[in-house]
Amino acid sequence: MTEFLDALASGGKAALGFQAIFICLLAVGLNMHFGYTGLLNFGQVAFAMLGGFGIGVAVTKWDLPFGVGILVGLGAAVVLALLLGLPTLRLRADYLAIATIAAAEGLRLLFKSGTATPVTNGTQSLSGFSGGFTDLCPWDPTRTFRILGARWDGRDLWVATVGWTIVALCCLLTWLLVRSPWGRVVRSIREDEDAVRALGKNVYAHKMQVLVLGGVIGALGGMINALGTGSLNPDNYQNAYTFLAYAVLILGGAARVLGPVVGAVILLFIVSFTDAALRPLIENGVIPEGLLTVPDVARLRFVLVGILLMALLVFRPQGIFGDRREVMLDAR
Amino acid sequence: MRADSEPAGAHAASAAGVSVDKPSAPAPRRLAQAALRDLPWEVGVAKPDPAIVVDGVTRTFGGLTAVSVDHLEVQRGGITGLIGPNGAGKTTLFNLLTGFDRPDTGTWSFDGRSLGKLAPHQVARLGVVRTFQLTKALSRLTVLQNMLLGAQGQRGEGFFASLVPSLWRAQETANTAKAMDLLQRFKLDAKKDDFAGTLSGGQRKLLEMARALMSDPKVVMLDEPMAGVNPALTQSLLGHVKDLREEGMTVIFVEHDMDVVRDISDWVVVMAAGKVIAEGPPESISQNQAVVDAYLGAHHDAPLTVEEEDRVLAEAEAAIAREQGTDGDVLESGTAREGDPR
Numbered sequence: 001m002t003e004f005l006d007a008l009a010s011g012g013k014a015a016l017g018f019q020a021i022f023i024c025l026l027a028v029g030l031n032m033h034f035g036y037t038g039l040l041n042f043g044q045v046a047f048a049m050l051g052g053f054g055i056g057v058a059v060t061k062w063d064l065p066f067g068v069g070i071l072v073g074l075g076a077a078v079v080l081a082l083l084l085g086l087p088t089l090r091l092r093a094d095y096l097a098i099a100t101i102a103a104a105e106g107l108r109l110l111f112k113s114g115t116a117t118p119v120t121n122g123t124q125s126l127s128g129f130s131g132g133f134t135d136l137c138p139w140d141p142t143r144t145f146r147i148l149g150a151r152w153d154g155r156d157l158w159v160a161t162v163g164w165t166i167v168a169l170c171c172l173l174t175w176l177l178v179r180s181p182w183g184r185v186v187r188s189i190r191e192d193e194d195a196v197r198a199l200g201k202n203v204y205a206h207k208m209q210v211l212v213l214g215g216v217i218g219a220l221g222g223m224i225n226a227l228g229t230g231s232l233n234p235d236n237y238q239n240a241y242t243f244l245a246y247a248v249l250i251l252g253g254a255a256r257v258l259g260p261v262v263g264a265v266i267l268l269f270i271v272s273f274t275d276a277a278l279r280p281l282i283e284n285g286v287i288p289e290g291l292l293t294v295p296d297v298a299r300l301r302f303v304l305v306g307i308l309l310m311a312l313l314v315f316r317p318q319g320i321f322g323d324r325r326e327v328m329l330d331a332r
Numbered sequence: 333m334r335a336d337s338e339p340a341g342a343h344a345a346s347a348a349g350v351s352v353d354k355p356s357a358p359a360p361r362r363l364a365q366a367a368l369r370d371l372p373w374e375v376g377v378a379k380p381d382p383a384i385v386v387d388g389v390t391r392t393f394g395g396l397t398a399v400s401v402d403h404l405e406v407q408r409g410g411i412t413g414l415i416g417p418n419g420a421g422k423t424t425l426f427n428l429l430t431g432f433d434r435p436d437t438g439t440w441s442f443d444g445r446s447l448g449k450l451a452p453h454q455v456a457r458l459g460v461v462r463t464f465q466l467t468k469a470l471s472r473l474t475v476l477q478n479m480l481l482g483a484q485g486q487r488g489e490g491f492f493a494s495l496v497p498s499l500w501r502a503q504e505t506a507n508t509a510k511a512m513d514l515l516q517r518f519k520l521d522a523k524k525d526d527f528a529g530t531l532s533g534g535q536r537k538l539l540e541m542a543r544a545l546m547s548d549p550k551v552v553m554l555d556e557p558m559a560g561v562n563p564a565l566t567q568s569l570l571g572h573v574k575d576l577r578e579e580g581m582t583v584i585f586v587e588h589d590m591d592v593v594r595d596i597s598d599w600v601v602v603m604a605a606g607k608v609i610a611e612g613p614p615e616s617i618s619q620n621q622a623v624v625d626a627y628l629g630a631h632h633d634a635p636l637t638v639e640e641e642d643r644v645l646a647e648a649e650a651a652i653a654r655e656q657g658t659d660g661d662v663l664e665s666g667t668a669r670e671g672d673p674r
Contacts, residue, residue: 176495181480181488181504188470188481195468195540198430199482200456200547201489209491329471329529 003280009149011273017156018228020268021163022048025221026245027252027260028170029214034246035254036178037210038190040097043084043104044245047215048222049237050076053111055223056232057119059129066132070223077219080107081212089207096211104239111234120234127231134158156228163224167261170217175257177213186210187255247309253319255326262320267305274301364410364577365598365613373612373620376403383408383551383582384429384460389438391424391606398424399435400606406551406599411573411583413597413614415590417627421606422586423465426555430462431455442551457484459550463557465586469536471529475520478528478539479511480504482546511546518542518572534561541572552576554585558592570596590618602626 014020026044033039054073058064064072084103088095111120120126134141137158145152152160177183185206188196193203226232244267245260252263278297281287292300312319318327367380382405391399399421406412414422427433429440431452440447447455456462470478486507487493488500515521518538523531528539537557544552557573558566566589573596576583587593593600594614602610602617604626610617617623 173495177491180494180497181486181500182491182494184473184477184481185489187473187477191470191472192468194432194452194464195470196481197432197452198456198462198464198468199543200453200461200484201481202451202453213491325527325530326472329527 004277005149007273007276007280010276011269012148013150013152014272015265015269016160016164017268018159018163018224020264021160021167022221022225022228023241023245023248023268024167024261024264025163025170025224026218026241027248027264028167028174029217029221030242030245030249031254031256031260032174032210032214032217035249035256035259036183036190037186037207038093039089039207039211039214040093041100041211041214042097042242043100043102043239044214044218044242045222045237045239046100046104046107047077047080047218048225048241049104049107049111049234050080051219051222052226052232052237053120053126054219055226056126056129059132060126061119066129069129069132073219073223074216077215078212081215082208085208085211089204089211101239104242108234108237108239121232123233123235125231125233129232130227130230133162133227159224159228163228166220166224170220171257171261178257182206247305250319251309251312253321256319256321259319259321266320270305270308271301274304362577362598364407368407368410368599368613371612373610373616375608375611377405377611379405379407381408382406384440384442384584386425386429386440387438389425389428389435389440391421391428391433391435397606399428401425401438401608404601404608404611406582406584408582409577409580410598411577411585411596413593413600414584414586414603415588415593415600415617416603416609419605420603420626422603423555424606425603426462426553426584426586429455430460430553456547459548460553461544461547461549461551462553463537463540463544463555465555465559467533467536467540469528469531469539471527473528474525475515475528475531475539476508476511476524478543479515479546480507482543483507483510484547507546514542514545519568534565537561537569538565538572541569545576549581551582551584554583556586556588558587558589566592593617 026048029047030041030044033041033044051073054071054076055066055069058069058072059066080103084096084099088099110116112122114122116122117124134155137154139154139158141154141158143154145154145157147157178187185196185201188201189203189206197203222237225236229236248263248267249260250263251267252259252261275297278287278292278300279294282289282292282294282297316322316324318324371377371379384404384406386401386404388403389399389401390397414425416422424433428435429447431447431450431454442455442458442460445458447458447460450458470481473481486500487503488497493499512521512524515524518541520531520535520538520542523535528536531539537560541552541554541557554573557569561569570592573583573585577598597614600612600614600617601608602620602623604622609622609626610620612620
C-alpha cells in the first residue's frame with residue numbers, strides 16, 4: 001500500500017514537474033499551429049532548442065545578463081518562424097510539415113557539430129547559465145519541501161512555479177485570441193483557406209502571425225526545460241518531443257484552450273506512475289520475473305501510453321475536452 | 333461603331349413591364365437590360381457602363397489554352413450569365429478575375445482600376461467577391477461565425493487589437509445584427525448556432541451567398557450557384573440573385589441550366605474552348621449557330637460511321653480553311669466534340 005502511495009506521489013511530482021511544463025508549452029504552441037489554424041508543424045522542438053540555447057549561449061558565451069538571454073532565445077524563435085514561413089506558407093500544408101521536420105533535425109545536428117561546438121559546446125553540454133534565474137527565487141533554493149507526498153528541492157519548485165505561471169499566461173493569451181475576430185479568421189483558415197481569401201482576409205499574414213506565436217511559446221517551453229535540467233545538450237531536444245506534444249494535444253483535445261495542459265499532466269502522470277508502481281510489484285515477485293523484468297518497465301510504460309492513446313482515439317476521438325460533434329464533421 | 337448608345341425610353345419601359353414577378357413589390361428596375369437592349373449581338377461589344385473590362389487575357393496549362401479572351405465588358409448593375417460546355421474556361425476566367433490564378437498575358441480592370449497584380453484578398457477588399465463551384469462552407473464554425481467572417485474592415489482581426497475586446501465589441505455587435513438580418517432573408521436564422529458542416533448542400537449554397545453579401549460587395553461572382561440544389565430552393569436562390577441586382581450590385585454567374593439563365597440574365601456570354609464565342613441578351617443565344625454547335629457538336633443526331641466521320645472532318649477542315657479567325661476555332665471545338673461519344 002505504501003508503495004502504491006509512493007507511486008502516486010512520484011506520478012504527481014512528474015505531472016507537475018518541469019518536463020510536464022516543457023511538453024505542455026510545446027503543445028500549447030502546437031495547439032495554436034495545428035489545433036486552431038491547421039498548420040502542420042512537425043518541428044516544434046526546434047523552437048524550444050533555440051529558446052534554451054538562446055539563454056545558454058547568451059549568458060555563458062557572450063556574458064550577457066539572464067534577461068537578455070531570454071530575449072535572444074525568443075528572437076531566435078521568431079527568426080526561425082519567419083525563415084520557415086516565408087517560403088512555405090503560400091504553399092499547401094504539407095510543405096510546412098516537411099520544412100519544419102527537416103529544420104528540427106538539421107538544427108539539432110548543427111548544434112552538435114564540431115563547427116558549432118565553440119558556441120554550443122556540442123555534445124559536452126552547456127551549463128552554468130541558470131544562476132541569474134535561481135537568484136530570483138524568493139525561497140531558499142537548497143531547502144527541501146514535501147508537497148503531496150513527494151520531495152521537491154527549492155530550485156525545482158521555483159522552476160515549476162515560474163513554468164506553470166507561464167503556462168497560465170499562454171493559456172490566457174490563447175483564450176483571448178481565439179474568441180476574438182482574429183481567432184475566427186484563424187479557425188476559418190483551418191477549414192478552407194480559399195474561402196477566407198475570397199472574403200478579403202490576408203491569409204498569409206495571419207498564418208505567419210500564428211507560426212511566430214506558436215514558435216515563441218515553444219521557445220518558452222525550451223527555456224523551462226533548460227532551466228529544469230540545468231544543462232543544455234542538443235540531444236535533449238530530440239524531435240520525439242514534438243510528437244509527444246502532439247500526443248498530449250490529441251489526448252487533451254485539440255483546439256481547446258486547456259486541452260494541452262490537461263493532456264500533458266495526464267501523460268506525464270501515467271508514464272511516471274506506471275514506472276513507480278510496476279517496479280515494486282516485480283521486485284516483490286507479484287509479477288513473475290519471466291513475464292516482466294525491471295529493465296523492461298522503462299519501455300513498457302510507453303507501450304501503455306500508446307495503448308491508451310489508441311483506446312482514446314477509438315472511444316473518444318475528440319480527446320478529453322473536445323466536442324464530439326465537431327470532430328465527427330471531419331468524417332464527411 | 334460599337335454603340336455607346338443611351339437606352340431609349342420606350343425600351344426601358346417595356347423592359348420593366350416584362351419582368352414583374354412580385355406584384356406587391358415595386359416593379360424591378362431592369363436598368364441594365366434596358367441599357368443593353370440596343371447593343372449589337374457581337375463578341376467584345378462595348379457596354380454603356382462597364383464595371384469589369386477584360387483585355388487579351390490568356391491562360392495556358394501546358395499545351396492547353398484554358399482561357400483566351402480578347403475583349404469582354406460586363407455591364408454595371410446587371411446580371412451577366414456566363415455559360416458554356418464543360419471545360420470552356422468559365423471557372424478559370426473566374427479565378428483569373430479574382431486573383432486566384434495568374435494569366436499569361438492580358439489586363440483586366442474593375443471600375444478602371446487594374447486588378448492585374450492583386451492577391452485574392454485585395455480583390456475582395458475592392459468589392460469583388462466570389463463563391464465557389466464546390467461550396468466552401470467553413471464546416472467547424474457555426475453558421476453565424478461563417479457570416480461574421482464575411483464582414484470587412486474588422487478591427488478585431490489585427491493581432492494586438494484582438495486582445496482588447498473594447499476596441500472591437502461594438503463593431504462585432506453591429507456585424508452580428510447585420511448577419512442576422514441576412515440569415516433571416518436567406519431563411520437560415522434558425523440554424524445560426526449549428527456547425528456549417530451539418531447543413532445540407534443547398535443550405536450551404538445559401539450560406540455561401542449570404543456570407544459573400546456580408547462584405548457589401550459591388551460585384552458578386554457566383555460559380556454555379558444552382559448546381560445540386562432542388563427546384564424549390566433554386567427558385568428562392570433566383571429570387572436572391574434578382575434582389576442583388578435591385579440593390580445595384582453587378583452579378584456575374586456561371587450556370588448550366590438554360591431556363592435559369594433565360595429567366596434572370598440581362599446579358600449572356602457564351603464561352604467554348606477558352607474563347608468567348610457569342611454574347612447578347614438571353615433570347616439571342618438559342619438562335620446562335622455557334623452556340624448550338626459548341627454545346628451539341630455540329631452533328632449530333634446519330635452515332636457516326638467511320639465514313640461519315642471522315643466526311644465531317646473533311647467538311648470541318650474545309651470550313652476552317654474558309655473562315656479564318658475566331659469562327660474557325662469554334663468549328664474546331666465542334667469537331668473535337670464529335671469524337672467524344674465513341
